Amino acid sequence: MTSVLVVDDDATMLRVLRTTLARRSFAVVTASDAGTALRLAAGRRPDAVLLDLGLPDLDGLEVLQSLRAWSSVPVLVMSGRTGVDSRVAALDAGADDYLVKPFAVEELAARLRAVLRRPAGTDTPDRVDVGAFTVDLRAYRVTRAGGDPQEPAVHLTPTEWRLLAMLLRNPERLVTGRDLLTEVWGGQYVKRTNYLRIYMAGLRRKLEPEPSAPRHLVTEPGLGYRFLP
Structure with a gap:
């Protein structure tokens, strides 16, 4: 059924x-x-x-x-x-x-x-590795890969979750700033590029080994962002 x-x-x-x-x-x-x-x-x-x-x-x-x-x-x-x-x-x-x-x-x-x-799209894999972390999109949980299961999870806000998940479901592909703003905040926010800078900086502080030199959540200047596994 x-x-x-x-x-x-x-x-x-x-x-x-x-x-x-x-x-x-x-x-x-x-x-x-x-x-x-x-x-x-x-x-x-x-x-x-x-x-x-x-x-x-x-x-x-x-x-x-x-x-x-x-x-x-x-x-x-x-x-x-x-x-x-x-x-x-x-x-x-x-x-x-x-x-x-x-x-x-x-x-x-x-x-x-x-x-x-209507034809269905492709669902994001339940779990995606981002450097030293494993992101479980189904359980809304970020943990250190191979770490102690009892170790506290990394806390992400709902907005950070939506932003990160859109990048993870498009690995290695450029996701434009306009698409991210529309998907995460709505079509009326397409000019609020400062939102992306603020939230991407927050994600990098939580997930990147060197937030100032990101390896996985990469900026494409003037265009958007890209997730590199």
Whole structure:
């Protein structure tokens, strides 16, 4: 059966979608907050995600950006936010479709089938070595390669995770500054190149043996950045 993760803080909506999608032969798992949703997405690997934007612990756009850091799973946003800016922001963040609440369940099911028919991208490997560190994109954990499992993990912020993961899933390829800004912060931030300088400096301090002379997270002046394994 095709599996679907439904993320919404409205218990009634979760019950309705669980019942109606199950009748249409979908295997449904639900989450009412962002933390649970991200854990289920990593652990269950659903075939699609239905995502509400108004979650209690994290905005749905941040959940979407976190998913896109490591997965190409189809994401259908369902939200009461009706403005064009909200739809554009969700699509720029990586949503495959956007459905405004309230909606007919028949339309939701049709849009879900449509995004599932689209060719899937290639998921990032779960674990990638960056010099002396191993980055586990599935567990959101960075540890020293070959080190003590009990050793404290390197802490990365959500923004650092999204930035790093986009580079890791494009090894040795130039990723333009514009693409990074659009993917991590949204299309309205394409001129905020200072964001990239600040966050890349933070990542290098945490992962590079010599942050001032990076070997793995390399700048291509005037163009963007490149991850060298």
